[in-house]
Amino acid sequence: MAATDNPLLSDRDVEFVLYEMLAAADLCRLPAFRDHGRETFDPYVQQARRFAREVLYPAYRPMDESPARLEGSGVVVHPRMKELWPQMVGLGVIAATRPAAVGGASLPLTVATAANAYLMAANLSAYCYAGLTTGAAHLIEAFGDAHLKTTWMPRLYSGEWTGTMALTEPQAGSSLTDVATRATPRPDGTYAIRGSKIFISGGDHDLTPNLIHMTLARLDGAPAGIKGVSLFAVPKKREEKGALVPNDVHVTGLIHKIGWRGLPSLALGFGDAGDCRGWLVGEPNKGISYMFQMMNEARIMVGLNGVATALVAYHESLAYARMRPQGRPLLSKDPTRPQVPIVAHADVRRMLLRQKAICEGGLALVAFTAKQADLAAHEVDVEARRRAGLFLDLLTPVAKSFPAEWGFESNALALQIHGGYGYSSEQLPEAWLRDQKLNSIHEGTTGIHGMDLLGRKVVANGGEPLRILLEEIAKTCARAEAAGVDRAWVDRLREAAEQTAGLVMHLGALGMSGDVDGMMRHSTHFLMLFSILVVSWLWLWQATLAKEGLAEAGADAAFYEGKLCAAQYWIATELPRVDALAALCRSNDDSFARMQDAWF
Amino acid sequence: MKILVPLKRVSDPDNANKIKVGAGKVETTGLEWKPNPFDEYAVETALRLTENGTNAKARLGEVTVVTFGPKETETTLRAALATGADKAIRVDTTDDAIDGDLLARALKALVEREKPDLVLLGKQQVDGDANQVAQLLAEYLGWPQATFAGQITSEADKALLVSREVDGGSIKLRVTLPAVVSVDLRIVNAVGVTSMHTPPTHKYSDGVRFAALMAIMAAKKKSLTEVKLTDLSPDTALKIKYTGFDLPPARKAGVKIKTVAELVQKLKTEAKVL
Ligand SMILES: Cc1cc2nc3c(=O)[nH]c(=O)nc-3n(C[C@H](O)[C@H](O)[C@H](O)COP(=O)(O)OP(=O)(O)OC[C@H]3O[C@@H](n4cnc5c(N)ncnc54)[C@H](O)[C@@H]3O)c2cc1C
Numbered sequence: 009m010a011a012t013d014n015p016l017l018s019d020r021d022v023e024f025v026l027y028e029m030l031a032a033a034d035l036c037r038l039p040a041f042r043d044h045g046r047e048t049f050d051p052y053v054q055q056a057r058r059f060a061r062e063v064l065y066p067a068y069r070p071m072d073e074s075p076a077r078l079e080g081s082g083v084v085v086h087p088r089m090k091e092l093w094p095q096m097v098g099l100g101v102i103a104a105t106r107p108a109a110v111g112g113a114s115l116p117l118t119v120a121t122a123a124n125a126y127l128m129a130a131n132l133s134a135y136c137y138a139g140l141t142t143g144a145a146h147l148i149e150a151f152g153d154a155h156l157k158t159t160w161m162p163r164l165y166s167g168e169w170t171g172t173m174a175l176t177e178p179q180a181g182s183s184l185t186d187v188a189t190r191a192t193p194r195p196d197g198t199y200a201i202r203g204s205k206i207f208i209s210g211g212d213h214d215l216t217p218n219l220i221h222m223t224l225a226r227l228d229g230a231p232a233g234i235k236g237v238s239l240f241a242v243p244k245k246r247e248e249k250g251a252l253v254p255n256d257v258h259v260t261g262l263i264h265k266i267g268w269r270g271l272p273s274l275a276l277g278f279g280d281a282g283d284c285r286g287w288l289v290g291e292p293n294k295g296i297s298y299m300f301q302m303m304n305e306a307r308i309m310v311g312l313n314g315v316a317t318a319l320v321a322y323h324e325s326l327a328y329a330r331m332r333p334q335g336r337p338l339l340s341k342d343p344t345r346p347q348v349p350i351v352a353h354a355d356v357r358r359m360l361l362r363q364k365a366i367c368e369g370g371l372a373l374v375a376f377t378a379k380q381a382d383l384a385a386h387e388v389d390v391e392a393r394r395r396a397g398l399f400l401d402l403l404t405p406v407a408k409s410f411p412a413e414w415g416f417e418s419n420a421l422a423l424q425i426h427g428g429y430g431y432s433s434e435q436l437p438e439a440w441l442r443d444q445k446l447n448s449i450h451e452g453t454t455g456i457h458g459m460d461l462l463g464r465k466v467v468a469n470g471g472e473p474l475r476i477l478l479e480e481i482a483k484t485c486a487r488a489e490a491a492g493v494d495r496a497w498v499d500r501l502r503e504a505a506e507q508t509a510g511l512v513m514h515l516g517a518l519g520m521s522g523d524v525d526g527m528m529r530h531s532t533h534f535l536m537l538f539s540i541l542v543v544s545w546l547w548l549w550q551a552t553l554a555k556e557g558l559a560e561a562g563a564d565a566a567f568y569e570g571k572l573c574a575a576q577y578w579i580a581t582e583l584p585r586v587d588a589l590a591a592l593c594r595s596n597d598d599s600f601a602r603m604q605d606a607w608f
Numbered sequence: 609m610k611i612l613v614p615l616k617r618v619s620d621p622d623n624a625n626k627i628k629v630g631a632g633k634v635e636t637t638g639l640e641w642k643p644n645p646f647d648e649y650a651v652e653t654a655l656r657l658t659e660n661g662t663n664a665k666a667r668l669g670e671v672t673v674v675t676f677g678p679k680e681t682e683t684t685l686r687a688a689l690a691t692g693a694d695k696a697i698r699v700d701t702t703d704d705a706i707d708g709d710l711l712a713r714a715l716k717a718l719v720e721r722e723k724p725d726l727v728l729l730g731k732q733q734v735d736g737d738a739n740q741v742a743q744l745l746a747e748y749l750g751w752p753q754a755t756f757a758g759q760i761t762s763e764a765d766k767a768l769l770v771s772r773e774v775d776g777g778s779i780k781l782r783v784t785l786p787a788v789v790s791v792d793l794r795i796v797n798a799v800g801v802t803s804m805h806t807p808p809t810h811k812y813s814d815g816v817r818f819a820a821l822m823a824i825m826a827a828k829k830k831s832l833t834e835v836k837l838t839d840l841s842p843d844t845a846l847k848i849k850y851t852g853f854d855l856p857p858a859r860k861a862g863v864k865i866k867t868v869a870e871l872v873q874k875l876k877t878e879a880k881v882l
Binding site for chain 1 (some may be wrong): 690815819
C-alpha cells in the first residue's frame with residue numbers, strides 16, 4: 009500500500025516561503041548576490057527538486073536497509089552512493105553559497121535552503137556527505153592559511169575529496185572543554201596528532217580518494233579548558249613526493265546507528281603509530297571560537313534536516329490518508345455503503361493539520377533564519393547588518409531545536425496515520441522517525457540549546473535581540489489586522505509576546521541577583537515556550553499573506569485556505585501553551601531540582 | 609556538427625485538473641509550464657552528439673535551440689542553455705498564432721539562415737500531440753527524415769544510423785546529413801546515442817542531464833536572439849482552425865448490478881454493446 013510519488017515538499021509552499029514571505033529576489037540588490045535573480049534561483053531549485061525526486065529518493069530505502077560496512081580497515085559505502093556522489097557534486101551543491109573567488113556561485117543561503125530541503129527530504133545521508141564537506145571547506149576558507157586554501161580547500165569544494173567535523177571524544181560530547189586529543193609541534197611546522205574521536209560522520213569511506221578531518225585538539229602546554237583547544241586539518245592521507253600516503257588515521261569502530269544509515273559514523277584513532285600529522289588552522293587556542301563562527305550555519309543545516317525529514321513523512325501520510333479506506337462518517341454508519349478514505353475522518357485531519365503546521369512552520373523558520381544569515385554576512389547597510397546578526401544569533405537555537413523536537417512528534421503522527429502498517433518496516437515512516445531522532449542530539453542537544461538561548465542569547469546586548477523579535481511581531485500584528493485576520497489570533501500573539509518579555513525580565517533579574525540556578529532551572533521549558541512564540545509569529549505572518557492573497561482576483565484559494573486552517577490550528581492549540589510554560593518558569597518549580605539521585 | 613533543436617514549453621500535464629475552457633479557448637493563466645519532454649530528449653541527444661561524454665564540458669559542435677513563443681518562453685531557452693546548448697533563438701509569436709505547418713515553413717527559413725547539419729525534434733508535443741512538424745519540415749527542405757528515433761549512431765557525422773521505434777519492434781534507417789530526425793523516449797537511455805567523439809565504453813546516466821548551478825549562471829550570458837515570425841515567413845496564414853474546446857465529460861457514477869441477467873440486460877439496452 010505504499011504511496012509512491014512522494015513530492016518530498018510542496019513546490020507551491022517553497023515558492024510561497026521564498027518569494028511571498030521572504031522576498032528572496034530582493035536579496036539580489038546586495039553586491040554579493042548581484043549575479044542572481046529569479047532566473048537563476050528558480051532553475052537551480054528545479055534541478056535540485058528533480059534530482060531529489062528522480063535520483064536521490066529511490067536510493068533512500070536501499071541505503072537504509074544496507075548501511076555502510078567496515079571491511080578490513082576501511083568503510084565501504086552502499087554502491088548506490090557511488091553513483092549519487094558525482095551527480096550531486098555536478099549540480100554544484102557543495103560550493104553553491106560560497107563566493108566566486110573560491111569556485112562558488114554566491115547563491116543566497118535562503119535559496120540554497122530551499123534546494124537543500126528537497127535533497128535532504130529525499131535522502132538525508134546522501135546529502136550530508138556534501139553538507140559536511142561544505143562545512144569543512146568553509147572553515148579552511150575562513151581561517152586557514154594560504155597553503156590550506158590552495159591545496160585542500162579547492163579539492164573539498166570540487167567534491168574531489170570530502171570533509172568531516174571531528175569534535176566529539178568519548179569524554180567530550182556536550183562538554184568540548186574536555187577535548188583531550190593532543191597536538192605536538194614538529195620541526196616542519198606541522199603537528200603530531202594523537203587521540204581518539206567518536207561518532208565522526210563520513211569519517212571514512214571509499215567514495216573519494218581522500219578526506220580531511222577538521223579536528224579539535226589541544227597543543228602541548230595549552231591552558232586547560234575551552235581556551236586551550238585548537239583546530240587542525242588532518243587528512244586521511246597526506247601528500248609525500250606527489251603521492252598520497254596513509255596519515256595514521258584509523259577506523260577503530262563503526263557505530264550501528266538506528267538512522268542516517270547511509271552515512272557511516274565512526275570511532276577514529278589518530279596517531280596510534282605516532283605518525284599522524286595535522287595542519288593548524290588559524291591561530292593556536294582559538295579552535296572553539298572558529299567553530300562557533302561556523303555554528304549558525306551548521307545549526308541551520310541541522311534544523312533543515314529536521315524540517316525535511318518531517319516533510320517527507322507528512323507527504324507520505326497525506327497520500328496514504330487519501331487512499332486508505334476505513335470506516336464510515338460518524339453520522340452515516342450504513343454498512344452497505346462503501347468505506348471512506350481515512351482523510352474523511354476529522355481526527356485524521358487533526359493529525360495531518362498538526363504535521364502541516366509543524367512542517368511548514370518549520371520551513372518558514374529555517375528559511376527566515378537563513379535569510380538573516382545572508383543579511384548578517386552581506387547587507388551593505390551597517391546597522392541593518394548588525395541587526396540581522398543579532399536576530400540570527402537569537403533564532404539559531406530555535407531553528408536548530410524546534411524542527412528536531414516538534415518534527416519528531418510530526419514524524420510519529422505520520423506513522424500513526426499509517427495505523428498498524430506504519431508499525432512495520434514495510435512502510436517508510438518508521439525509517440524517518442529513526443532519522444529524525446538524531447537532530448535533537450547532534451550539533452548540541454536540546455538541553456544545551458535551552459541553556460544557550462536563555463543564558464546567552466535572549467539576554468545578549470542588554471536584551472536587544474529580544475527587542476528586535478518583539479518589534480517584528482508588532483509589525484506582523486499590525487499588518488494582520490489590516491489584512492482582516494481574525495482579531496482574536498492577533499491579540500493572542502500580542503499577549504504571548506508580552507508574557508515572554510515579562511518572563512525574560514524576571515529571569516534576567518534573578519540571574520543578575522546571583523540566583524543563576526533559579527534563572528536557568530527551566531531553560532529547556534523556556535526554549536519550548538520561545539519556540540512556540542516564534543513559530544506562532546511565523547504562522548500569523550503566513551495567515552496575513554493568505555488573507556492578502558485571497559483578496560486578489562484569480563487567487564490560489566485552496567493553498568491560502570490551507571494556510572489559514574494551519575495558522576488557526578497552531579494559534580488555537582499550541583500558542584496557549586505559552587501561558588502554562590511561562591507560569592512554570594516563573595514558579596521556579598523545584599520538583600526535579602530537589603529530586604535526589606538516590607530517590608529514583 | 610551543427611544541430612538545430614526546436615523546443616517548446618507546454619502546460620504541465622500534471623495540471624490536467626486545473627484546465628479551464630472559456631470562450632472557445634483553453635485558459636492558460638495559472639497553469640504551470642515545463643519544456644515538452646520529447647523536446648528535452650532532443651536537446652539531450654544533440655548534446656551527446658556534440659561532445660565527448662567523458663569530458664562533457666568541452667563542446668565539439670554547436671547546438672542551437674529555438675522556440676516560438678512570447679517573451680516569457682525565454683525561461684525555457686535559458687534552461688536548455690544551462691544544460692549545455694550553445695545559443696538560442698526566440699521567434700516572437702504566441703501559441704494560437706501558429707500551427708504545425710506555419711512552424712515548419714518558418715523553421716525552413718531558419719534552417720537556411722543557420723545552416724545546421726541536422727534538425728533534431730521531439731516526436732510530438734504533449735499538449736497538441738500532432739506529430740507533424742518533423743515530417744513537414746523534411747518535405748519543405750527536401751531533406752531525408754527519420755522519425756521516432758530510439759537509437760542514433762553517428763557515422764563520422766556524415767550520416768546517422770537511426771533505429772526507429774515502430775509497432776512490434778524497430779526499423780534501422782541510414783540518413784545522410786543534412787537531415788531531419790525526431791526522437792522518442794528511449795533515445796535518452798544510457799546507450800541511446802553513439803557519437804563519433806565519445807568512447808563506446810562510456811555510459812551516460814539514463815534520462816536528461818541536470819544543469820549545474822554554475823552553468824545556470826553562465827547561461828545568462830549565452831547568446832539569445834529574437835526574430836520576428838514574419839521575417840521567417842511573411843505568410844502567416846494557418847491551415848488549422850480551432851472551432852471550439854470542451855472538457856472531456858465528467859465520469860458518471862457507476863451502478864451496482866445484482867445478477868448476471870441484469871448485467872446482460874444493461875449491456876444490451878443501455879450500453880448497446882451486445
Ligand atoms: C549519529 C551521530 C552522528 C554524529 N556526528 C558527529 C560528527 O560528525 N562529528 C562530531 O564531532 N560529533 C558527532 N556526533 C556527536 C554528537 O555531536 C554528540 O553525540 C553530542 O554532542 C552529544 O554528546 P554525547 O553523545 O557525549 O552526549 P552527552 O554529552 O553525554 O549528553 C547526554 C545527555 O546529557 C545532557 N547533558 C550533557 N551535559 C549537560 C549539561 N552540562 N547540562 C545539562 N545537561 C547536559 C545532554 O543534553 C544529553 O541529554 C554524532 C553523534 C551521533 C549520534
